[in-house]
Amino acid sequence: MKNIRNFCIIAHIDHGKSTLADRLLDFTGSVTEREKQEQLLDNMDLERERGITIKSHAIQMDYVHEGEEYVLNLIDTPGHVDFSYEVSRSIAACEGALLVVDAAQSIQAQTISNLYLALENDLEIIPVLNKVDLPSANPEEVTDDIVDLLGCDPSEVIPASAKTGIGIQEILDAIINRIPAPTGKVDAPLRALIFDSVYNPFRGVETFFRVINGTIKKGQRIKFVNTDKQYDADEVGTLKLKQQPKKEIKTGDVGYLITGIKDAREVKVGDTITDAENPTTEAVAGFEDVKPMVFAGIYPVDTEDYEDLRASMEKLQLNDASLTFVPESSAALGFGFRCGFLGMLHLEIIQERLEREFDMTVITTVPNVSYHAFTNKHPDDVILVNNPSDLPDPSTLNRVEEPFIKATIITKANYVGPVMSLCIEKRGEIVNQTYLTTERVELTFDMPLAEIVFDFYDRLKTVSRGYASFDYSPIGMRASHLVKVDVLLNANKVDALSALLHKDNAYDIGKKMCEKLKELIPRQQFDIPIQAAIGAKIISRETVKALRKDVTAKCYGGDISRKRKLLEKQKKGKKRMRQVGNVEIPQEAFMAVLKLN
Ligand code: GDP
Ligand code: MG
Numbered sequence: 001m002k003n004i005r006n007f008c009i010i011a012h013i014d015h016g017k018s019t020l021a022d023r024l025l026d027f028t029g030s031v032t033e034r035e036k037q038e039q040l041l042d043n044m045d046l047e048r049e050r051g052i053t054i055k056s057h058a059i060q061m062d063y064v065h066e067g068e069e070y071v072l073n074l075i076d077t078p079g080h081v082d083f084s085y086e087v088s089r090s091i092a093a094c095e096g097a098l099l100v101v102d103a104a105q106s107i108q109a110q111t112i113s114n115l116y117l118a119l120e121n122d123l124e125i126i127p128v129l130n131k132v133d134l135p136s137a138n139p140e141e142v143t144d145d146i147v148d149l150l151g152c153d154p155s156e157v158i159p160a161s162a163k164t165g166i167g168i169q170e171i172l173d174a175i176i177n178r179i180p181a182p183t184g185k186v187d188a189p190l191r192a193l194i195f196d197s198v199y200n201p202f203r204g205v206e207t208f209f210r211v212i213n214g215t216i217k218k219g220q221r222i223k224f225v226n227t228d229k230q231y232d233a234d235e236v237g238t239l240k241l242k243q244q245p246k247k248e249i250k251t252g253d254v255g256y257l258i259t260g261i262k263d264a265r266e267v268k269v270g271d272t273i274t275d276a277e278n279p280t281t282e283a284v285a286g287f288e289d290v291k292p293m294v295f296a297g298i299y300p301v302d303t304e305d306y307e308d309l310r311a312s313m314e315k316l317q318l319n320d321a322s323l324t325f326v327p328e329s330s331a332a333l334g335f336g337f338r339c340g341f342l343g344m345l346h347l348e349i350i351q352e353r354l355e356r357e358f359d360m361t362v363i364t365t366v367p368n369v370s371y372h373a374f375t376n377k378h379p380d381d382v383i384l385v386n387n388p389s390d391l392p393d394p395s396t397l398n399r400v401e402e403p404f405i406k407a408t409i410i411t412k413a414n415y416v417g418p419v420m421s422l423c424i425e426k427r428g429e430i431v432n433q434t435y436l437t438t439e440r441v442e443l444t445f446d447m448p449l450a451e452i453v454f455d456f457y458d459r460l461k462t463v464s465r466g467y468a469s470f471d472y473s474p475i476g477m478r479a480s481h482l483v484k485v486d487v488l489l490n491a492n493k494v495d496a497l498s499a500l501l502h503k504d505n506a507y508d509i510g511k512k513m514c515e516k517l518k519e520l521i522p523r524q525q526f527d528i529p530i531q532a533a534i535g536a537k538i539i540s541r542e543t544v545k546a547l548r549k550d551v552t553a554k555c556y557g558g559d560i561s562r563k564r565k566l567l568e569k570q571k572k573g574k575k576r577m578r579q580v581g582n583v584e585i586p587q588e589a590f591m592a593v594l595k596l597n
Helices: 017-027 045-050 081-092 109-120 139-150 168-178 303-319 344-358 413-425 456-463 503-520 560-574
Strands: 004-011 058-065 068-075 096-102 124-130 191-200 204-213 221-224 229-232 235-239 243-246 254-258 272-275 294-300 324-330 334-341 362-364 371-375 383-385 397-412 429-435 440-448 468-480 482-489 499-502 528-534 537-544 577-580 583-586
Touching: 004 017, 004 081, 004 109, 004 168, 017 058, 017 068, 017 096, 017 168, 058 168, 058 235, 068 168, 081 109, 081 191, 081 344, 096 109, 096 139, 096 168, 109 124, 109 139, 109 397, 109 468, 124 139, 124 168, 191 303, 294 303, 294 324, 294 344, 303 324, 303 334, 303 344, 334 344, 344 362, 397 413, 413 429, 413 440, 413 456, 440 468, 456 468, 482 503, 499 503, 503 528, 503 537
Parallel strands: 004 068, 004 096, 096 124
Antiparallel strands: 058 068, 191 204, 191 272, 204 254, 221 229, 221 272, 235 243, 235 254, 294 334, 294 362, 324 334, 371 383, 371 397, 397 440, 397 468, 429 440, 482 499, 482 528, 528 537, 577 583
């Protein structure tokens, strides 16, 4: 146990976490030349393309330091707020963290939020000043920022370049010298923390764990404490670049477990593994059942594909336990599913996977958060509103509550004004303002989740010219005055376009929605009136003017292949359209409310 070090790397996005991980693997000889690939840890295609680590993984390195053999377990953490619970569980499995800060960008919102998570778990923090090779690096200033943030000595900050290899030796020495070895009771009943799981279509769910007390052995009868289910440990092992089966994994170490579980939902991150016959009396603290934060309808473009879509969603759920779905129907779109996601990135990932892995073409409706409604008749019974159409009749409504978050924004002093205006426009209330340095300010707001899941990031980027970083955490439900805004196309209400909005913004957003829909809905042979309404009251109106000419008219007399090409192009464009009444609605229109200026 004394020669094990468990650590993670925490950083703001793009500060070099993945590059540093690769460099450490290199340096410790954990990868052969042949296995070398950019960003080894990001092994899902989607992750590599997006350049972000979606799921966390762990990897073990062997390293000899002053003649002693050490085992270093690097536990990777996802780099996006959608997955912050997983980050917290990975951090809980470690004794130390490398806090990577870009020497040109300095401390950003995620640096701080991840640091807080690490400090809550009493991790030893090793500050790494990365990218010192960059001409734009400000090593002295950024070191000062880090020293201010951590209250450490400047000599503790390790200057490094994950790109050129500067400082890698020093980082490894610090991991061994500064991070404490795990402690735990070798003779106590098995107690292991599940910090991640991955679905493998051939082997079932692979569970990644950190042993806190005792030993987990191949063939052992084990129990998951929170789900109260028992399994046989068919295989346990360590996580080298490939999995290496072992007879047992001991106190303090990190490994994987295979039990033949075929459904990702049975393995809950944060759960405790124990011995079935001789269970631990104490589950690992911090377990939460993660709940979806954002909901949207997913419908097949072709109504005939409904059953295929259901089968695809079921398969997706087997390997992504945080996805939820229930059947729903829409007058406009027919049969589909109301799906729950951890956040907007998660929604995009699911949508992409449906298309890539399952070859489904789907329409996604405007996402919304989950509201709580209470009626006058039963003012204590929560009605979950995951779809605008679930909102009870306004005349019977007692109150509505919506989820709030604490938002942390770090920006430059000269952008404080515009950032504040934006947050206030988004119904934010300022809670705190701290100057980290004379140049850099940390702003904290309480804000409705609904306002930030959508276009907030883009707006923030614009008003701060890119000099703002952002992170958030949920703080519970608060009362809110919401109204349902409906959209009528050609006098028909299109339920899939309805949105729940705060009453103060409803008129303005309703108007902008009509304007946006006018841009997005293709012209046809007749005028298409677009109206926004609250109840029976029309609050805005636009018209898509009728088309004058046949689009192919200009090809008459021209060569036939050109005409065919044009028609084919039209057909392709049609792929993601839905005919509602006699109006064609493209996919973008269902998201229009998110793209208002
Ligand atoms: P992550 O989002 O924290 O995992 O960051 P990545 O490791 O993906 O790095 C983001 C970008 O910074 C990539 O283009 C890297 O090549 C680059 N990068 C990482 N470390 C260094 C470094 O030490 N020096 C320079 N110049 N670029 C680096
Ligand atoms: Mg990365």
